[in-house]
Every structure is written in structure tokens, then in C-alpha cells.
Amino acid sequence: MKKINKKALAYAFPIAVVILASLFASGLPDTLEFLAAKMGFAQSVEESTAIFTDYTMPFMKENALSNICAGIVGLILLFVLYKIINAIITKHSNAKIK
Amino acid sequence: MHIPDGFLNSNLASGLLAGAVGILGYCFSKVLKAVTVLVGVLAGNNGQKIAGGHLAFTKSAKQYFQKLAIIAIWIFAFQMFNIPIQSSTSAHLIGGVFAAVLVGPFAGVLVISSVLIVQSFFFGDGGILALGANILNMAFVGSFLSYYIYKALKEKNCYLAVCAACFFSVMMAALFCLFELSMSGKISFMGAFSDMMRLHLVFAVLESAITIVLLKVFYNIMGGQDEENK
Structure with missing residues (x-):
């Protein structure tokens, strides 16, 4: 497998996972939410004001397409975050030592 | 979780x-140290002495950060995939x-933390104050x-090593979570212990299986298993 293809595959794989997750992931509460409901403290959760709350796009109906778009935005955000870290470090790595 | x-x-x-800020700072410094080298500068024309030097990235540093980015986005994608583990929870x-x-323990902390930061700030998955x-629990x-x-x-x-590490990872993260909730007065530690551990026991098996499959897929795509085993 050529190097460029490997890299493309490495980035395509999580996109495929996001699409599958949006279509087939369980809507059941996770273990902590389940425990919170069972133990009676679920109501103390504070509402999130995040832009993509519950992995949905704002101004879109809550459906699989919205989940897919939000998931891909998440992947892009992480990619950009690492690009920024890489750029900052590269810029500051030429400090002279005497 | x-x-x-x-x-x-x-x-x-x-x-x-x-505490998490301190942990991240320390891990970041360790990762930087691992990908940085001191490049010597030769003095004068005789070429015998080193006059000074400067810090520079190793040649593989760029690929290293690309690898961290790929691992982070894989984990983000898989964290979207909730799998039912009983009739009422996932x-x-x-x-x-x-x-x-x-990528080792220090970079591992950074990768998981970066995923958690993006999830909490942009997706409301996990609180910002609870970050x-x-x-602490997951990274x-x-x-x-x-x-x-x-x-x-x-x-x-x-395989045994991965399974044991996954088992420890899930059960200890659940235990820490339980401890934090009981310290906050939300639950009684002993009252919720059996429920928390029972649910996460199934979760630990799932984590082990997915981790082994993911590692295989990652090595197939990116290579590097031979280096890891050295």
C-alpha cells in the first residue's frame, strides 16, 4: 500500500465509523446516566450550552445526517487542534542555547 | 463515563x-522532550569545538504529531459509537x-485529553468544570x-497485556468516578459500588475486544507493530 493511500485510509476510517455510529449507535443512556437515574441524582445535571450538544448540528433536525455532520466537524476540530499545536511548536523550537 | x-x-x-492542568503540562513537556534534539554548532574553522547549540525537532516529529492526530480522531469517532451492554444501558x-x-503513556494522556476537551467544549459530552x-479518570x-x-x-x-490493561483502565476509571461522586455527596460509595462495578465489568470486556481489533487495524494501515514489539 502506498504511503499516501495509507494516510488517506487512516483519515477515511474514522469518517466511516462516524457514519456507522450515527446510523447504528445505541440511544440508551450510558452507564453513568443509567446509574444517575437509578440513584436519583440525574436531575442535578446542568444543561450544556455547547454548540453541537448531543452530537447534532444547530439549525438541523435531530437525525442521522445531523449526527454525521457534527461527528465530522469533531474530527476536523481535532485535526485542526493538532495542526495548531504542531505549528506553534515548530515556530518556537529554534530557541538558541548558549 | x-x-x-x-x-x-x-x-x-x-x-x-x-490537577489535570498540571498533569497535562507535565505530559506535554515529556512529549516535547521526546521529539526534540540539541543540535550542536561547530566553532570557528577548525571544526573541533562546539560553540553552542539550538533545540530542534527530530526528523520524525512531524510524523509523530500526525500520528497523535490520527489516534485522537479514531478515538473520537469510536466514542460516538455507543453499544448496548444490557437492556437499559450502553x-x-x-x-x-x-x-x-x-504512543506511550505521556502522549496517551494528551491524546485522550484532547478528545475530552473537544467533546466537552463543542459537544456538551462531559462538563467543562468536570473536565x-x-x-483524571479516562486519560x-x-x-x-x-x-x-x-x-x-x-x-x-x-493480547493478555492489552486485555489486562483495558480491564484495569475501565474498572479503575469507574472506581475513581464512583469515589468522586460519593465525595460530592451524590451517592453512597458502598451503596453504588456493586452496580457500578457490575455494569463496567461488561464494559471492560467490550473495551478489550474493541482495543485489540483497533490495534490490529491501526498496525495494518499505518504499520509500526515491529517497532512496538522491540
């Missing part, structure tokens, strides 16, 4: 957030062992500490 805001006492959450990959096995607790315990279980056992059997 992501603790939302409101579940933890604000004093405890703030303290854990401060779980998703933590990914701490997956990251730590591929410290989530980093530090779930990745950093679990790596040493893997390291101790990998010479004997690689």
Missing part, C-alpha cells in the same frame, strides 16, 4: 481541574489503552496508569 457539570461538588471539580470505547500502547475529573487512570499494566505483561503475551 463522561461526568457532566452538576454531578460533582464545585470545589472538588475545580481542584481536579487544577457504553463506548474509552481508548486510553489504545492510545498508550501506540478535570474526566481527564490519567485510563491511559497512563493502564499502560504500565500493559508494559509489565507484554513480554508474556501481548
Whole structure:
């Protein structure tokens, strides 16, 4: 497998996972939410004001397409975050030592 | 496993957030040290002495950060995939062992923390004030500490090492979560212990299976298993 293809595959794989997750992931509460409901403290959760709350796009109906778009935005955000870290470090790595 | 805001006492959450900042700073410095070299500058024309030097990235540093980015986005994608573990609850990959096995414990903490930061700030998955607790539970315990279980056992059997590390990762992260919730007065530690551990036992099996499959897929795509086994 050529190097460029490997890299493309490495980035395509999580996109495929996001699409599958949006279509087939369980809507059941996770273990902590389940425990919170069972133990009676679920109501103390504070509402999130995040832009993509519950992995949905704002101004879109809550459906699989919205989940897919939000998931891909998440992947892009992480990619950009690492690009920024890489750029900052590269810029500051030429400090002279005497 | 992501603790939302409101579940933890604000004093405890703030303290854990401060602790997490310290952990991330230390891990970041260790990662930087691993990819930085001191380049000597020769003095004068005789070429015998070193006059000074400057810090520079190793040649593989760029690929290293690309690898961290790829691991982070894989984990983010898999954390979206909730799998039912009983009739009324579901779980998703933590990914701490997956990251730590591929890039070591310090970078593993950074990778999981970066995923948690993006999830909490942009997706409301885990609280912002509770981010410290989530980093402690899933990145530090779930990745950093679990790596040493893997390291101790990998010479004997690689699969056993991954399973043991995943088991430790999930159960200890759940235990820390339980401890934090009981310190915040939300639950009684002993009252919720059996429920929490029982649910996460199934979760640990799931984490082990997904981690092994993911590691295989990652090595197939990116290579590097031979280096890892050295």
C-alpha cells in the first residue's frame, strides 16, 4: 500500500465509523446516566450550552445526517487542534542555547 | 463515563481541574522532550569545538504529531459509537489503552485529553468544570496508569497485556468516578459500588475486544507493530 493511500485510509476510517455510529449507535443512556437515574441524582445535571450538544448540528433536525455532520466537524476540530499545536511548536523550537 | 457539570461538588471539580492542568503540562513537556534534539554548532574553522547549540525537532516529529492526530480522531469517532451492554444501558470505547500502547503513556494522556476537551467544549459530552475529573479518570487512570499494566505483561503475551490493561483502565476509571461522586455527596460509595462495578465489568470486556481489533487495524494501515514489539 502506498504511503499516501495509507494516510488517506487512516483519515477515511474514522469518517466511516462516524457514519456507522450515527446510523447504528445505541440511544440508551450510558452507564453513568443509567446509574444517575437509578440513584436519583440525574436531575442535578446542568444543561450544556455547547454548540453541537448531543452530537447534532444547530439549525438541523435531530437525525442521522445531523449526527454525521457534527461527528465530522469533531474530527476536523481535532485535526485542526493538532495542526495548531504542531505549528506553534515548530515556530518556537529554534530557541538558541548558549 | 463522561461526568457532566452538576454531578460533582464545585470545589472538588475545580481542584481536579487544577490537577489535570498540571498533569497535562507535565505530559506535554515529556512529549516535547521526546521529539526534540540539541543540535550542536561547530566553532570557528577548525571544526573541533562546539560553540553552542539550538533545540530542534527530530526528523520524525512531524510524523509523530500526525500520528497523535490520527489516534485522537479514531478515538473520537469510536466514542460516538455507543453499544448496548444490557437492556437499559450502553457504553463506548474509552481508548486510553489504545492510545498508550501506540504512543506511550505521556502522549496517551494528551491524546485522550484532547478528545475530552473537544467533546466537552463543542459537544456538551462531559462538563467543562468536570473536565478535570474526566481527564483524571479516562486519560490519567485510563491511559497512563493502564499502560504500565500493559508494559509489565507484554513480554508474556501481548493480547493478555492489552486485555489486562483495558480491564484495569475501565474498572479503575469507574472506581475513581464512583469515589468522586460519593465525595460530592451524590451517592453512597458502598451503596453504588456493586452496580457500578457490575455494569463496567461488561464494559471492560467490550473495551478489550474493541482495543485489540483497533490495534490490529491501526498496525495494518499505518504499520509500526515491529517497532512496538522491540
